[in-house]
Amino acid sequence: MELSQNKRVADMNYFELIAWLGIGSSHPGGFPATKQNLAVLQILPDEYVLDAGCGSGLTACYLAKTIGCKVMGIDINSQMIEKARTRAEKEGVSHLVEFNIANVYDLPFPDNKFDIVIGESITVFLDKVKVYREFFRVLKPEGRIADLEMALLKELPVNLRHQMEDCFGAGTNPLSFEEWHNCLAEAGFQDVEIKNPQALKDNGNIVMNELKKDWVLIKDLTNKIKRQPTLLPRLQKNAGFMKRNRSYFGFGLIYGRKPTPVKLGFKDWVRQVIFRKKTNSSK
Template sequence: MIGENKRVEEMNYFELIAWLGIGSSHPGGFPATKQNLDAVQIKPEEYVLDAGCGSGLTACHLAKTVGCKIMGIDINSQMIEKARQRAEKEGVSHLVEFKVADVYELPFADNQFDVVIAESIAVFLDKVKVYRELYRVLKPEGRVADLEMAILKEMPAAVRHQMEECFGSGTNPLPFQEWLEALAQAGFQDVDIKNPQPLRDNGNIVLNELKKDWVLVKDLMSKINRQPGLVRRLQKNAGFMKRNRSYFGFGLVYGRKPTPPPLKLGFKDRLWQVLFRRKPRQ
């Protein structure tokens, strides 16, 4: 397992977050999650996909507060195990299911979900490729709601290099307009940024969120004892964001999958309808 034979200094950001089991390391933390769920207005009868569910914090909160059914997926099996434990202990296993899956190749048929939610995954990935796959599994008129970090002003090369050192070479936040363009390129309509805001200095957000999450706090100290470099690693990432927060903001990248237009009938089908007043042959 990650972390048992690998030092935190050697882990990439995904490995670090997976080892810690944290599910709210995104900008704004869990308060931003709740604010965005209010904006999306998910209904009890809707089926939700939580793409990149982490340890299941958002999915279980949604199950408890709305009562809808949720499918959570994450590429890391450790996260999925923690998510299942959380759902069991919080009494929502009848509403929430978790499975290991790759957001690039979701193991679901077309048109399955009413809503897809995600939190800070596309920033590390090919945005259009991710959004096209989310588009595929959404039902017509389904919504995507993705909380992501954005660039508020041009970032110097040195700052970008430091960002990649902290969070990985694939880290690529976009200006808000480019986030919307990526969503539109994938086919979504009515694209919008909900709850846009600048990044605030909330200290070490990863450590803060760990301390507030009962699933994770119990083994945080043992991990610090086993890995003395953990606090330094978290402080390095937090220090970068504190020094450079004026470059960053975040918001909910939102869009709707349109209903496809009706198929145009050929001459023979139109003639068949006129002569026999029946639906065209299938």
């Protein structure tokens, strides 16, 4: 998805806006939440990580620099991938991190490829079980999923849901922690739990805070504000919604493990073959 330089901010959806700004940590809690979650996961140097929806590569490069593990970062937006590759080169981790354009619904990787899949505020906009089943496929047996997502702490009134969708897009659908848990279990994961669950704090405009701290982004922000005078009001609108209604929202790390397939004994294998034959003959 490429954006025209002449496209107005008012005409961009939330994904386009974030991509145009090049933001990699617009998720709940920002980059501090990322570091908190990575500390809990205890990723090892010899593990291979898939960063799904990597954005501008902030988390992937941080992992490579601090742990020394290999990371594959994927994003559907080519502008994000370009910024991520620039970041990896500038930070000296290009030998550990690779970035490619890919869709989380149809990952271009074989089964049992990765030790861990991480995501940060992407599944909230998507078909959750479908995404989790694809993550399940590319994980090795005993591989882990760790998805930082927004959650509802109480039922969101219809009018506020409409306002939320107006700010962040029609597909925005945060679940309760219990519903997030159930989605991961339905996709086949075991030992499912919510790590680091917490309420959303009033920490101002996360997007603007991340823009100010990230050297990849700040260098061209001033020019973008000059070209697009409606940019700041748009960001303030989104931030204002979350600030007014933060009591409804929390976030946490949706965590699970891909089990090792159970090996069938000879008798179990024979029963399975007979069952399949009966099933096929009855169709």
